[in-house]
Amino acid sequence: MKSPLMRLLILLAVAAAMTAPATVSAEPADSINLGFGGVPALMKHCKADVYIVEYEHMLTSKLSVLGRGSEVVYKFDDGEYVEEGKPRGGEIGGRYYPGGGMKGFFIGGSVGYWRTDWTFRHNKDLPTEVRGESVTDSIRANLDIGGRFPINSSNISIMPELNIGRFFPSTTCSYTSPPSQVGAPCSQETEVKAYVFLAVMAGIGF
Numbered sequence: 001m002k003s004p005l006m007r008l009l010i011l012l013a014v015a016a017a018m019t020a021p022a023t024v025s026a027e028p029a030d031s032i033n034l035g036f037g038g039v040p041a042l043m044k045h046c047k048a049d050v051y052i053v054e055y056e057h058m059l060t061s062k063l064s065v066l067g068r069g070s071e072v073v074y075k076f077d078d079g080e081y082v083e084e085g086k087p088r089g090g091e092i093g094g095r096y097y098p099g100g101g102m103k104g105f106f107i108g109g110s111v112g113y114w115r116t117d118w119t120f121r122h123n124k125d126l127p128t129e130v131r132g133e134s135v136t137d138s139i140r141a142n143l144d145i146g147g148r149f150p151i152n153s154s155n156i157s158i159m160p161e162l163n164i165g166r167f168f169p170s171t172t173c174s175y176t177s178p179p180s181q182v183g184a185p186c187s188q189e190t191e192v193k194a195y196v197f198l199a200v201m202a203g204i205g206f
Contacts, residue, residue, distance in 0.1 A: 027101055028155050028205025031056045033066075035159065035201025039074075043196060048074035050197055056095070057100055064095045068110060072155055076191045077124075085118025087167075097148075102205060103157065105147045105160060114138040114167065120188055130181055134173035136190055143166055148203055155205035166194045 037050035049072070055068040068091045076083040093110025097103065113135055122130040146161025173188045175181035 006015030007048055011182065021078045029102075030057045031102060031157075031203045031205045033201045033203045035199050036142060037197045039195065039197045041094060045078040046195075047190060048072055048197065050199060052199060053166075054201070056102070056203070059094075061100045064096050064108075066093055066103065066108070066110070067091070068093065068112070075190060079193070080122070080124060082121040082124050083118060084135075085116045085190075085192075087114050087116040087136075088139075089114030089138075090182060091142065092141065093142070102203075103148050103150060106145075108144045110142045110144075112142075112188065114140050116169075116190070118190065120173075126152070129177070130175065132173050132175045132176045132181075132186060132188055134171050134186075134190070136167075136169045136171040138167040139168040140167050144199075146199075157203040157205065159201040159203050161199050161201070163197050163199060166193070167192070169193065181196060195199075 027143055031054075033052070033054040033056055035052045037052065039046050039048040039050075052068065052070045053070075054066050054068045056062045056064050070087075070089055070091070072085075072087045074085055074087070079140035088111050091112025093111040093112075095106045097106045099105065115135070117132045117133075117135055121133065131138075137204040142163055144161045144163045144167035146159055148157045148159050150157045169190060171189055174188055175184055
């Protein structure tokens with residue numbers, strides 16, 4: 001997928017890799033984290049790709065603060081109802097590292113604002129099919145559990161993590177077909193509110 005956010009991730013990764021020191025000269029206090037994730041099979045009927053960019057700063061020996069930008073491309077399909085969308089959002093949050101420093105196990109949380117443009121179809125591929133489009137504004141609360149594992153003596157770390165969270169949405173929608181439905185009141189809500197996904201990030205400390 002060649003979205004603007006994905007192009008930004010690639011550019012940041014290249015720039016960070018070129019400027020990151022080969023060996024650790026001091027414990028990093030800041031990090032740019034770039035990653036991607038997906039929805040595991042336990043989320044029934046839903047497939048998604050998640051793209052993440054973060055700036056993380058160690059506030060104390062065990063606590064960091066972070067800012068995050070994300071984009072998701074998803075599809076929900078239960079055989080009768082189909083929903084496709086592209087949520088984008090920004091968040092602020094923090095992580096706790098029990099072992100101290102920006103390494104090892106962590107648990108974190110964040111909250112932020114998201115906006116989603118999405119489409120829906122009822123009675124998929126039937127003569128009675130109904131289509132529409134929607135815009136959803138949401139507050140998202142996210143919990144992440146994972147670890148930061150440095151590669152040899154470099155300031156680059158691998159960061160696998162599990163994310164659990166929920167969107168608190170407000171939606172406006174309209175029907176686009178059939179013609180008899182266009183202009184009728186629409187109250188379609190998104191099927192994707194709570195989620196679980198796995199992600200892997202590369203953290204570049206400096």
